Structure formats: structure tokens, C-alpha cells
Amino acid sequence: MMKNLYLRIYLTVVAVLLVFALVAGWVAQRNVENERETVHAQWGERAAGWAALIENSLPGAEASAEEQAAALVDWSRRLRLPLALDDAQGGRIATSDPFARRESQAGGIPKRAIRLPLSDGRALWIWRPGDVAGRGGAERPPGDDGRRGPPPGFQTRGDPGLLPGVGLVVTLVVLFFAIALGAFPVVRRLTRRLESLKRGVETFGAGDLSHRVDASGQDEVAAVASSFNQAAQRVETLVASHRHLLANASHELRSPLARLKMAVSMQETATPEARKRLTAEIERNIRELDALVEEVLLASRLDAQRELDPFERVDLLAVAAEEGARFDASVGGADLTVRGSERLLRRALRNLLENARRYGGSEPPEVQVEQSGGEVMVAVSDRGPGVPEGERERIFEPFYRLPGHAEQAGGVGLGLSLVRQIAQRHAGSVHVEQREGGGSRFVLAIPAGAGSAG
Secondary structure, eight states, X not given: OGGGHHHHXXXXXXXXXXXXXXXXXXXXXXXXXXXXXXXXXXXXXXXXHHHHHHHHHSOOTTSOHHHHHHHHHHHHHHHTOOEEEEOTTSOEEXXXXXXXXXXXXXXXXXXXXXXXXXXXXXXXXXXXXXXXXXXXXXXXXXXXXXXXXXXXXXXXXXXXXXXXXXHHHHHXXXXXXXXXXXXXXXXXXXXHHHHHHHHHHHHHHTTOXXXXXXXXXXXXXXXXXXXHHHHHHHHHHHHHHHHXXXXXXXXXXXXXXXXXXXXXXXXXXXXXXXXXXXXHHHHHXXXXXXXXXXXXXXXXXXXXXXXXXXXXXXXXXHHHHHHHHHTTOEEEEOOOEEXXXXXXXXXXXXXXXXXXXXXXXXXXXXEEEEEETTEEEEEEEOOSSOOOGGGTTGGGSTTOOOTTHHHHHOOOSOHHHHHHHHHHHTTOEEEEEEOTTSSEEEEEEEXXXXXXXX
């Protein structure tokens, strides 16, 4: 289908051009015909006037043929018009030399000669000037003195005849083929780019997620190619993220499952006291598995779905106070609201507080809500060992944990990654900085006007 697209576009252009040429030619030919009729009418009126003038000065029909011929030749010279005179029976009385030459060349009296009857029965023939040089270049019959020019009192653009129509047709045909030939490479270049885009989409669909198409240019095809590249990048990122998430989740599931398997196998031979300890270990591992599965599922939904919850006005100070009470955290700051998902924002604060309690030392965490510029910020501070500067970005990666932290405080490394995903879902950000006096300060920043779940 794509292979024929350029032919369809090209044939459409040619067909439209052909219709335009035909309509333009028809309109032009009609104008030429109307002009010819007007010129002929004007010539007829002038010829009738000249006939009346000549008749008044010609000798009567009873005069000799020599007298009538002399008068006719004199008028032919004076008017510089080829003339001839017939008697009442149609016999030729006199002919001027210019008329005789043209009559001889034409093999008789052609349509270019006009017959005007006189009142006494005689007939005057006048050879009508013709256009032999194109529009505006009328032929002028020579007089006996050899001069050329219009008869006195006669102004005409000449008889268009057939030459202007033929010239117009030739011009339109040449124009048609010139534009048709010029349009082909333009149309072919456009469809060639579409074919390239099609091949790129097929390559991407075949599994090469790193493939991108040429998006050079400023037209609609370039815009489509650019949109495809953006979508392809998004798809590649999502697939890579899910692969990474699955690989890490599989790895993290091994430890609690192995501990569960060992605890269950030891229960059969354990003493009652040891059985209690094993039961507590089994429950702890089940809770760890449940938390891991929940966080993996939430991370997948945040990646895959554009909207999870409808956005509404969320009172961040109230949410921080409710979540802070779970961890004995001190909460303060301004009563500020943003548009967002209360459930997701509550989860982000809970993860930050959980992280502060797990790694932040013996002091309870502190929560501060404030506004800076166009952002509402929630800062969760602790008095832990802090985060090395080179690790402050990596700790937000899925399943990444600082060396030694997993052995000391547990966790699977998804909490802070979820915080960043939730912040990005609200067009915000999260970062960690050094706290004055020691410890870490995690800052969740949400635009004050955030109002879209996309």
C-alpha cells in the first residue's frame, strides 16, 4: 500500500493540474472567440461606412468600365485597401492590383473578402485585414505606393484567427508537462520519507527497541518521526525498567523465601521455645514478602499507567501530621495544599519517614512543610550518618542500598525509588542533602499548581 502512495499523490496532483489547464484553456478560447466576434463586428461597421463613402463618389453604373475602374483604383490607393467592383449580374467590373494578387494567391475570393451591395445593384468587395503576426500585429494591405498602415479612421487589433488559440494550447501543454515533471521528485521525496518511517516502525516492532528514525526537517513528517522517537524512548525505558525490576525482585525474593523454607523445616524438630522463635521469624519473613510484592506492584503501576487516582486538593500539613504520628515525628510548617493523589503523597511521606526511622539514628525524624517560589516542599530530616555525596542520586534507583545498610536495617531498596516515581507523577522532584549538625534532609518538592496526573 505504501508503495503506491506516491503514485496516488502524484496522479492526484497531475489530474488537478490537467483539469485546471482544460478549464483555463476553455475560458481563454471563449475570450478569444468573443474578441474575434467584436473585431468582426467593428470591421463590418467600418466597411459599411467605407462602402457608402465610395458609392457616393463612384461613377454610376451607366458609366464606362474604364471610368469605374479608375475611380475604384484611386479609392484603393487612398484607403490602402484591396478593392473590387461587380456589376448587378455579378460580373467583375474592376479590381485593384492588391485585391487581384490576393485573389490569385487564394485561388478565388476567400472568406477574408467581404461583399457589400450598393444601392444601384452593384457590389463592392473589400479585402479584410488579417492578423498574421499574432495578437496586436495586424496585416496591413499595401497600397500602390508600397506603404503599410491602417486605413484612415480604422483602428483595430486585428483578427485573432486561429493562431492565438493554437499558441494558448501549446503554452498550456508545455506548462502542464513542466509542472508534472517538477512535481514528481517533490512527491517522491515526501513518500520516500514515509516509507523510511514505516521501515523504522517495523524494525522497532520486530524487537529492536533502540532503533530510531530520521526526524530531520520542519514539516509534518518530521513531527511524526519525532513523536515516534519519543514514544520509542519511553517504551524502551519502560521495558528496561520492568526487566530490571523483575530481575531485582526475583533476587530479593530468594532471601525471605529461603529463610521461610529453613524455618518451616526446622519447626518439626524444634523445642517449644525454638518453635516460638521460628514462628516469629516466619511472620517477619511473610511481612517482608508482602511489603516487597506491594512495592513491586505499585512501582509497575506507576510506570505503566498514566492515571492511578483522580487528583484533588491535598492538605500536605494534615497528611504529614497523620503520617508523622506513626513514627513519633515532630511536624511543623505552613498549612499548604497542592493538587494531587492523597494516597500516593501519603505513601511517599510514609516511605521517607520509614527510611528516616530505619537509617536515621535514635532521634525521631522531623517533618517541615513550607513553600519556596512556586513549589510546596515537605522536608523529612534525621540524625543518621548521612548519605555520601556520590551516592545521593543512586539511592533513588530501584533496589539500590548503601553498602552495609541492608545488613544493619533491612529493606529491599524500593522505598526511595517509589518516592521519586510519585514525585515525578506530580511533576515534582525529590532529593537528599546534608543536614546542618549531621544527618540527612530529604526534600519532596511539588509544584503549587500541579493539577494533572499525566
